[in-house]
Amino acid sequence: MDSVGATARTPRLQRPSMPLNWLLGGHANQDSPTGSRTLDASYGSIPASARMPSSAAHRDSSAFKTPTHSYLHPSHLPPGEPLLPVVVNGSNEPRDTSSSTAKVAMYGVLNTVICIPIMISFAQIIFRDPAFQPYMSDLIKLVLTSAAVHQLCFTVSSSLPFAVGQVQDAGLIFLSAMASSVVQGLRQHPEQQFSMEEVIATTLFTLAASTALLGVALIITGKLRIASFVQYLPMPVVGGYLAFIGFYCLEAGLSMMANKTIKDPSDWMQLANTESLVLLTPGVLAGLLIFYALSKYDHVAILPSCMVIILALFYVVLLVSGLSLDDARAAGWVAPQPAAPRSISEVYKLYDLSLMDTSFLLPQLPTWVAMYFVVAFSSSLDVAAIEMSLGTSLNHNHELQTVGLSNLVSGLTGGFTGSYIFSQTILTLRAKISSRANGALICLLEIALVLCPFSVIAYVPKVFFGALQTLIAADLMIEWMWHARHKMLLREYAVVWLTFLIMNVFNLEVGILLGIVAAAFNFIWSYIAATSVRRVMKRSRVERDLRERELLQRECLSIVTLELDGFIFFGSSVKMMEEVRKHVLVNASVPPLVHHRVHHGAQSETDTELEGLTTLDAEDHSASAPTPALFSSAEYARLAIHAVRTRFFILDFERVRGVDATAVRSCFLATRRLLEQHGIVLLFASVPPAIEKLLQVHDVLEGQEHGAGLGVLVFETLDKALEWCEDEILIAEGVMPLSDSMPREDDGKKCRMQLLHELLPKHPDKSLREDPSVVLTKELGELYIEPVIKQAGECIYRSGQVVAGMYFVGYGKVDVYLPSKLHEGMGPGFSGRKRILRVCQGGIIAASELILNKRHQFTAEAKATTFLFFLSKAKYRKMQQQHPRLAARFQQAMLHSMARSVMESNIADD
Structure with missing residues (x-):
């Protein structure tokens, strides 16, 4: 005192x-x-x-x-x-x-x-x-x-x-x-x-x-x-x-x-x-x-x-x-x-x-x-x-x-x-x-x-x-x-x-x-009132070709991710159900031009018949009324992100410290049944083993297999859950890998250089887009590009090595990660290797290190049989001198990739 x-x-x-x-x-x-x-x-x-x-x-x-x-x-x-x-x-x-x-x-x-x-x-x-x-x-x-x-x-x-x-x-x-x-x-x-x-x-x-x-x-x-x-x-x-x-x-x-x-x-x-x-x-x-x-x-x-x-x-x-x-x-x-x-x-x-x-x-x-x-x-x-x-x-x-x-x-x-x-x-x-x-x-x-x-x-x-x-x-x-x-x-x-x-x-x-x-x-009341459920905008750490990334950006709101925090107990289950109802969109009609798909994929009758924006919460209280249009049809179609019907619902348990039995039955089991009524896939990510066992005991995960079919799926990390959802969106939209649609050459192999030509963006100057000088022919490709095939588990480059050039992924998958030794050397609390991103067809590897003229900061490893197009630093400089218009397309590819990454990062929540 x-x-x-x-x-x-x-x-x-x-x-x-x-x-x-x-x-x-x-x-x-x-x-x-x-x-x-x-x-x-x-x-x-x-x-x-x-x-x-x-x-x-x-x-x-x-x-x-x-x-x-x-x-x-x-x-x-x-x-x-x-x-x-x-x-x-x-x-x-x-x-x-x-x-x-x-x-x-x-x-x-x-x-x-x-x-x-x-x-x-x-x-x-x-x-x-x-x-x-x-x-x-x-x-x-x-x-x-x-x-x-x-x-x-x-x-x-x-x-x-x-x-x-x-x-x-x-x-x-x-x-x-x-x-x-x-x-x-x-x-x-x-x-x-x-x-x-x-x-x-x-x-x-x-x-x-x-x-x-x-x-x-x-x-x-x-x-x-x-x-x-x-x-x-x-x-x-x-x-x-x-x-x-x-x-x-x-x-x-x-x-x-x-x-x-x-x-x-x-x-x-x-x-x-x-x-x-x-x-x-x-x-x-x-x-x-x-x-x-x-x-x-x-x-x-x-x-x-x-x-x-x-x-x-x-x-x-x-x-x-x-x-x-x-x-x-x-x-x-x-x-x-x-x-x-x-x-x-x-x-x-x-x-x-x-x-x-x-x-x-x-x-x-x-x-x-x-x-x-x-x-x-x-x-x-x-x-x-x-x-x-x-x-x-x-x-x-x-x-x-x-x-x-x-x-x-x-x-x-x-x-x-x-x-x-x-x-x-x-x-x-x-x-x-x-x-x-x-x-x-x-x-x-x-x-x-x-x-x-x-x-x-x-x-x-x-x-x-x-x-x-x-x-x-x-x-x-x-x-x-x-x-x-x-x-x-x-x-x-x-x-x-x-x-x-x-x-x-x-x-x-x-x-x-x-x-x-x-x-x-008072603590219980404060804990219930505290925000233990937060809607987040997330994208997987998977780099795809530009057309797929553009489509996924327009459809990103079809994936609803709720980040759970703290101990989920009987007192917080009601608030969680309110959050679920508030964020799930079961009706999202938009002007007609918005329904035009880039790849003319089939769309469901539900998408064309629903009108207005209706959440589960609104559906329970009153009939939906059409939302006043803020944009014209043309303007709405050009928006990078707009409201779409919820297809996937992810619950991220990374910050959850525990769950009691009452919350499992009154919240998660009820959420599963509610989403099933509307054909929405429920996914659990980063679920601790003890909580996963509790979910199984209470039939929340009953009869479900990892990664198969609709219903309830469990993934090791949120990134893997997002990757699965994005793959499902691409499949539903009818997007086929470009490598599957390429014509074959005389030797029976698919035309590789035409694949790279299709993966590269158009020339920035519209007047030159049909010019023969910007076309990547087989002859030019053999002059500058080195084909590389890596089997699953093979290393493409290692952290600390001098950057020799950049890679374009023709098909396959490549994981870019921080090695365990470097990750654990960052200080206490860091263990094992950390995946930075996964690069699929059309993605570019080592472009940033090439531009910054630095050594490789991470290690790249093939996760499946992977075909790569390698452009060395020396041949890229030669291309800039002898075929500058073609080099501009490669430069445009790097700029598009990094600009898209910046946009996705700005939209995503930390």
């Missing part, structure tokens, strides 16, 4: 983005390198230079958020410098020789002055039940002792020599709930006589055992390297919990100042009297004024100075009014003086095992589980924040073990939960103090206060502690109940409020549980 929270970032204050980081125990959602958190839970930000090396000082500080709950802003040091001169880790401890003894002592005292009032307030929050008030002085000593134990553990075992660790607020409410549960449990059995010694002993042992067990759980979590597991707690739930902490602190502060028992909102009516309002108003106003001061000004001395001013004003008022300290105690302004202050050894006698009632341990298990997740989550965020401020990586699992060890030792010594204190740790870090003596001094000063023979709270006014608790409440509640609306979606913001309200109406455990349930439903 940060003293100013998001208030420091609101436009109305118009202040720099350097808010104070004040309240102990940060809850920031620091963006760690692991990227495990997406929502900032902090209440302010510090300059980027305070987290990163000087080279990154120019970056926007708003991109890095800091944890909260720190009582000071470490902005007194010059920004823009590296935080530490060496890397800090478990094995290489930095040793800053510039840290003098005086500097260590100064920061040790400063950290202690900041920590002690917070520890006293935390003790009053943990033991807020009125039953504990007579023992408050002793209980405060136990909390201070626990803080000293935490600091000693962090000083000795942390990889950060400047670490500050104390009792932290993340587990306070859970400990308080456990303590109140013990008291209420004993009160519910009036027939059983019990003493306050039994209440105290049972409560202390319950809290200590819970803390020790928490430490063991954190150590195990770190040992198993599953620190990221605890970060799955939804941030809106954590936000609601933090807002509840603020409200809880406010109730505790009001209860303490007004000498009333306030546990529920209904108890607030007890404050509706003059006496109570007089007692609590100064503390509330003081807390709000401190909150405003911290949000408006950035200085390390603001909070300590305000605390000193409150003390000074209180005693000045006593002096001026002539009242004694006993009079102030009698009026309720100061806690009563204990009859006989106990020493720490006498306080530990409260841990009387013979007075403990073990029946109260098991009922605390749900509260303990919730405390484990919240404390572990908070500690992980603290470590991530320190990591960003440090400018180097930390081992999250190791640091979580350090927190666990600290809690284990604290629990075994009768203490309470704790963790890193972000603000004090960063303060010491930026001061370049790398000596562990700083932490040792904090520990010694806290022990010294514990050993004092008098009660601190008997001389400090309640206004002092009430102002501090009001400050905590204002920061947390304003941040999470108001400013958080800018940091999350509306539904997530509603989860924050829902969690907060449930915690107030019921209890912590129910609030966290129902908050998680609400966050889960």
Whole structure:
């Protein structure tokens, strides 16, 4: 928590983005390198230079958020410098020789002055039940002792020599709930006589055992390297919990100042009297004024100075009014003086095992589980924040073990939960103090206060502690109940409020549980609403002759490809069916000229009879009406792409992570039956084996064979599915390979040079298209062209070889691919060889390398018996000199091929 929270970032204050980081125990959602958190839970930000090396000082500080709950802003040091001169880790401890003894002592005292009032307030929050008030002085000593134990553990075992660790607020409410549960449990059995010694002993042992067990759980979590597991707690739930902490602190502060028992909102009516309002108003106003001061000004001395001013004003008022300290105690302004202050050894006698009632341990298990997740989550965020401020990586699992060890030792010594204190740790870090003596001094000063023979709270006014608790409440509640609306979606913001309200109406455990349930439903709703189905325009990586490519471009919309993403489950099946109905076109009438086929292929009666554009969605709702013509018939016929009836429907599973059985039956099986009614072929591409088996079990693929007939087909990749669809379109349009229609020569072989002549485009100059000089005769072909026959599996050229010329595919198939060695050398995640494209009859190979005068970037291999026309670089230059008009046709072929590739690439989706 940060003293100013998001208030420091609101436009109305118009202040720099350097808010104070004040309240102990940060809850920031620091963006760690692991990227495990997406929502900032902090209440302010510090300059980027305070987290990163000087080279990154120019970056926007708003991109890095800091944890909260720190009582000071470490902005007194010059920004823009590296935080530490060496890397800090478990094995290489930095040793800053510039840290003098005086500097260590100064920061040790400063950290202690900041920590002690917070520890006293935390003790009053943990033991807020009125039953504990007579023992408050002793209980405060136990909390201070626990803080000293935490600091000693962090000083000795942390990889950060400047670490500050104390009792932290993340587990306070859970400990308080456990303590109140013990008291209420004993009160519910009036027939059983019990003493306050039994209440105290049972409560202390319950809290200590819970803390020790928490430490063991954190150590195990770190040992198993599953620190990221605890970060799955939804941030809106954590936000609601933090807002509840603020409200809880406010109730505790009001209860303490007004000498009333306030546990529920209904108890607030007890404050509706003059006496109570007089007692609590100064503390509330003081807390709000401190909150405003911290949000408006950035200085390390603001909070300590305000605390000193409150003390000074209180005693000045006593002096001026002539009242004694006993009079102030009698009026309720100061806690009563204990009859006989106990020493720490006498306080530990409260841990009387013979007075403990073990029946109260098991009922605390749900509260303990919730405390484990919240404390572990908070500690992980603290470590991530320190990591960003440090400018180097930390081992999250190791640091979580350090927190666990600290809690284990604290629990075994009768203490309470704790963790890193972000603000004090960063303060010491930026001061370049790398000596562990700083932490040792904090520990010694806290022990010294514990050993004092008098009660601190008997001389400090309640206004002092009430102002501090009001400050905590204002920061947390304003941040999470108001400013958080800018940091999350509306539904997530509603989860924050829902969690907060449930915690107030019921209890912590129910609030966290129902908050998680609400966050889960919100996720399901968001996941369903997210676009998990996307229509894409794709073409296969097959290069054909120009006439086939032109036809396929006009008919490309007859292939509908839906790209599926994420986990397809029962909640998303309805949306998928809507997408299917929306994109399948069962009626696409066009002006008459559009039906003219280039190759006069037969067309179905359906194509000529249907009028207008009708999707399955429109067909289900109303009769189709003709679509207004945007173009004339002639203009429409010249369009490269226009609406055509859907023939093939492809579902691409490449990005699908899983499918449940409900989605298979309610979506994919229903899609198959729907498409079958309209004679549309359904194809599945890139289907994982587990999902394919599930489709088979539910009869989605029943009775179908790969690549045969209509119905449902499964292909290894989307590219292969598209290639099959394009082949089917060419067959349906009656397109025959040119090699099959060529006349035969005297030797019985088909006329090869006439085939190449037909494959080449016409001369760009229309007046020369019938000129004999542009005709590729057999004689000219033998002069310039070298026939090459390759069997399946034979290599045409290899990656890295010098480009000798270009190849025209007469018939057969050639795969151009990136070899495995080069593909895997691109980095992690690349494996095996990658097919770049497949070249069929009429396609050109190595034209781009020839023009760019580069070595071959890929390897070309024949996939079937293939006939190639090879034009070498030398003969191409000779052709340009001796037969320039013929050479222009070859140049035109290269330009047409590359221009068509660019157009297809522009139309296709990535």
